[in-house]
Amino acid sequence: MTHCRLSLALVALLCGTAAVMPGIASAQQLCAADLNGNGDAADEGETASCQLTTTGGWTCPIGAALCVADASGTQQCPLGPQYACVTPASGGAATCSPNTCIDTSSNPIQTEPAVDDPGVEADGAVDADGHCLGEIEIFSGRAARCRPAGLLTTFQNCCKDRGKIIKDGMGGSISSMSTKFAIAKGVFTGMKAAYAAFQVGATAGQAASAGANAIIVGLDPTSITISLAINFMIEVLLQGCDSQDMEVGMLKGSGMCHEVGSYCSSKILGICLQKSVGHCCFNTKLGRIIQEQGRPQLQSFNAVGWGTPKQPYCRGFTPEEFQALDFSKMDLSEYYEDIEARAQSQIQIDMKDKIDAYQQTIRQ
Structure with a gap:
């Protein structure tokens, strides 16, 4: 059984990418894309675990599109002929993606x-x-x-x-x-x-x-x-x-x-x-x-x-x-403002304490 811990982001992301077809070895496949054009793939939705295909390969869900059958029944990718149409091993329609998958076993994430x-x-x-x-x-x-x-x-x-x-x-x-x-x-x-x-x-x-x-x-x-x-x-x-x-x-x-x-x-x-x-x-x-x-x-x-x-x-x-x-x-006004706010707060606390003490006295 595979276990995921939420505090370990990579494990959480990649759990479930193990092969689900008999005879195919487990793998960790990751894909990433700079969707907002800010120079990285560090934002939510820009990184995903790849999906296993019926041919034993992997496909990236980021930017994926449904393939369309032509007159001969051959599946064509609407994103361009350079992108292959594949069928998910879990079932469903054929899709294609402009983003490639990376095997993290041979290309590990490098962290400073x-x-x-x-x-x-x-x-x-x-x-x-x-x-x-x-x-x-x-x-x-x-x-x-x-x-x-x-x-x-x-x-x-x-x-x-x-x-x-x-x-x-x-x-x-x-x-x-x-x-x-x-x-x-x-x-x-x-x-x-x-x-x-x-x-x-x-x-x-x-x-x-x-x-x-x-x-x-x-x-x-x-x-x-x-x-x-x-x-x-x-x-x-x-x-x-x-x-x-x-x-x-x-x-x-x-x-x-x-x-x-x-x-x-x-x-x-x-x-x-x-x-x-x-x-x-x-x-x-x-x-x-x-x-x-x-x-x-x-x-x-x-x-x-x-x-x-x-x-x-x-x-x-x-x-x-x-x-x-x-x-x-x-x-130093930023610091002075803190001192004034703290002094005002302390005055309010002192006043409350004095009022509470007076009320306790007159109740006795």
């Missing part, structure tokens, strides 16, 4: 590995007061990617913005600005834990709880809304997104990621089946804003910029670079 960037760790020597004695990076980031809708995500958008889950953890000390990378590192750890649990058979809810527990270890619990994080993880796990998709999705929705660009991450015979979007994700929203507006001021970033979508360049500022920044030329 996800960016392997753990982020800058606080790994240097410190003095008795805990001050760094080595090189300091201020507002350092982590390179990561998420995948929009495509073959390997079962055409679910793993880059979708699902709203703000994490609060900006920006504090007043240099340690909160430099190499500790606490919030983003916590999200990275949590998403890996959730995905690992899901892969070995945990339910989406159980995996999300494991991820939430991993996130809050060593992290200020006020930095993240746990209930929203759990709901987020359940949703993206059920969509077939992996741990890095989840990580970027959570940080991006909270305003902590800079998008570098998209690239083809999975292809077959040169046909792109899945795109990915490279990001630099930071510990805070303020860090992302200052990186975006500070880098253009520094010559040291002129040549490399943000790197490439496949290899984002996410290093932090050196102390000398940070001191050279002209903050009067930066627009």
Whole structure:
């Protein structure tokens, strides 16, 4: 018996393409076509499993047309004589297709590995007061990617913005600005834990709880809304997104990621089946804003910029670079709006608490 797991898009797509006629070996046949002319076959409906024919060959259902019998009774393809008319092994009328089938056994899908960037760790020597004695990076980031809708995500958008889950953890000390990378590192750890649990058979809810527990270890619990994080993880796990998709999705929705660009991450015979979007994700929203507006001021970033979508360049500022920044030329209104909204929300909560406490008093 053949088993399919929904989170494994290729298996889900190709299950059922095994030969159904006696004596014909199983095969995996895939076809793809750029129907919307955007240069890839990564959109829904542009990839399909091929159908076995009565002659033991394969036919692509994408763009297929019903054949028409001529005066002599011979089947003719309305798309042109260069396309052969074939009859599906499962029965039905003869069809022809302009798209060819690819044997994935001899032409496997080539997939780029996800960016392997753990982020800058606080790994240097410190003095008795805990001050760094080595090189300091201020507002350092982590390179990561998420995948929009495509073959390997079962055409679910793993880059979708699902709203703000994490609060900006920006504090007043240099340690909160430099190499500790606490919030983003916590999200990275949590998403890996959730995905690992899901892969070995945990339910989406159980995996999300494991991820939430991993996130809050060593992290200020006020930095993240746990209930929203759990709901987020359940949703993206059920969509077939992996741990890095989840990580970027959570940080991006909270305003902590800079998008570098998209690239083809999975292809077959040169046909792109899945795109990915490279990001630099930071510990805070303020860090992302200052990186975006500070880098253009520094010559040291002129040549490399943000790197490439496949290899984002996410290093932090050196102390000398940070001191050279002209903050009067930066627009921090996006961050100020967050502070004002948060302050207003907190005032409303405080007022409600005071009213509730008063009502409790007068009832006694």
